Amino acid sequence: MIQLLVRDVRLRDDATGETSAVDVQVQDGRIHAIAPRGAESVEAETVVEGHGAWLTPPYVEPHVHLDSALTAGEPRWNLSGTLWEGIACWAERKPTLTRDDVVERAERTLRWYAANGTLHVRSHVDVTDPSLVALDALIEVRERVRDVINLQLVAFPQEGICSFPDGEELLTEAARRGVDVIGAIPHFEDTREDGVRSVEFAVDLADRLGLRVDAHCDEIDDEQSRFVEVLATRAARSGLRERVTASHTTAMGSYNPAYSYKLHRIIARSGITMVSNPMVSLHLQGRFDDYPKRRGLTQVKELLAAGVNVAFGHDDVMDPWYPLGTANPLQVALVGTHAAQMLARDEIEETFRMITTRAAAVLGLDEEYGVHVGRPASFLLLPATDGYDAVRRQVRPTHVVAHGRIVAETAPAVTTLTWPGEDPAPVTFAR
Structure with a gap:
């Protein structure tokens, strides 16, 4: 008897884009078999009737601040x-942080993520705090949620590496305590020279310890902020390459076409x-503009066209930088389609891949x-x-399965519609 059987679901072939009706068998937390619908008679401890639902990999959050x-x-x-x-x-809030405070808020947010279908999360955690209380708390959370959510932690120097007292030492200590990724924020450093040095320090530290890099890079409307070229060059020359991520890069929204052409290469x-x-x-961006106001986004479509892998992240969930948010990647994709002007049908499909694959x-x-x-x-x-x-419809997953275990179920919303000339009837809308 297998652990879990999911019957009558549609699975898409990544290569052809075609879908087929299948049954999925799960054993020991892994996919044991994928068979044509109804082809095999299998006994299972738990059976889920898919009713033709689309079975997809879970959402992935590549950028949030749980602390x-x-x-x-x-x-x-x-x-x-x-x-x-x-x-x-x-x-001002940072000095009041406690272990219990950070753990409670982070776990509550991760529960929202799981309910929405997100099972992989990369969270930045501020390490410009000599006590590193938030870091220690999130390392604990990472272990507490591992059976449901794979949590990566980025040592994020919110107030700088070179321009913050003992910034290099704090980042190094964070790495020693067990983060997965090294961060940087070069545009926030006092000078361009400090910004370049901070990138070099972060990349060298990650390279030495076998870690990844994820830098808040050029998150400013200043067209002269050009640290992404430094980060990309250091990534290539160090050999870290795809293990390096540039987040935000909103200054790219202000770069001139000639420089942008060079930068894409x-x-x-x-x-x-x-x-x-x-x-x-x-x-956040365009706040210092009169009119016209800039969108404040990086060159999403142009980077994709150049063959660069681009993903969408939530970034903040009800914090000093963003007062809204429900930890739902589909909302991010919907806003992204508009903000990046990706509203052709294939482009909208691409935004779904930007929160998954x-x-x-x-x-x-x-x-x-x-x-x-x-x-x-x-x-x-x-x-x-x-x-x-x-x-388009912002649908919620009916089932979220993590390592073979159902961790969230959501019943479809039912509306009772009273229409002229008809008796009231409950309907589930596919608008």
Whole structure:
């Protein structure tokens, strides 16, 4: 008898794009077999009737800040809506952090993520705090949630590496305590020279310890902020390449066409990945502009066209930088379609990949991701036909399965509609 049988679901072939009706068998937390629907008679401890739902890999969150999640308004609201006031508000909240405070908020946010179908999360954690209380708390959370969510932690120097007292030592200590990724924030450093040095330090530290790099890079409307070229070059020359991620890069929205052309070649050649955070970037950027106001996003479509892997992230969930959020990647994809002007049908489908397979590549999940025999049985059942349909209708997964265990179930929303000339009837809308 197998552990779990999911019957009558549709599975898409990644190579052809075609779907087929299948039954999926799960044993010992991994996908044991994928057979044509009804082809085999199998006994199982648990049976899920898919009713033709689309079975997909889970969502992947490539960029969030769990240490600051759910602190919006503490100790005060960010009234200007700028990145800089957000950093100032967080600097005031940071001294009040405790282990219990961080653990409770992070786990609550991760429960939201799991309910929405996200089973892989990369979280940045501020290490410009000599006590490193948030880091220690999130290392504990990483272990507590591992049976449901794969959590990667980035040592993020929110107030700088070279421009913050003992910044290099704090980043090194964070690496020693067990982070997965080394961060940087070169545009926040005092000088361009400090910014370049901070990138070099972060890449060298990661290279020495066998870790990845994910830098907040050029998150500013200043067209002269050009640290992504430094990061990409260092990634290529160090050999880290696809193990390096440039997050935000919103200054690219202000670069001139000639420099952008050159930069696309540098980035594509380096192999680094990119993460854009459309909801938060739309909110924070362009705040110093009169009209016209900039969108505040990186060059998403152009980077994709150049062969660069780009993913979408949530970034902040109810914190000093963003007062909204439900930890739902489909919302991010929907906003991203508009912000990046990706509204052709194929482009909307691409935004679904930017919160699934493309985001998985950012985290380096490789053979631990995807619906294939032998891989972890972590997947979603979506009442949708494809990524376009899921993004358009913002559908919730009916079932979220993590390592062979059902961790979330959501009943379809039913509306009772009273229509002229007809008796009231409950209907489930596919709008």
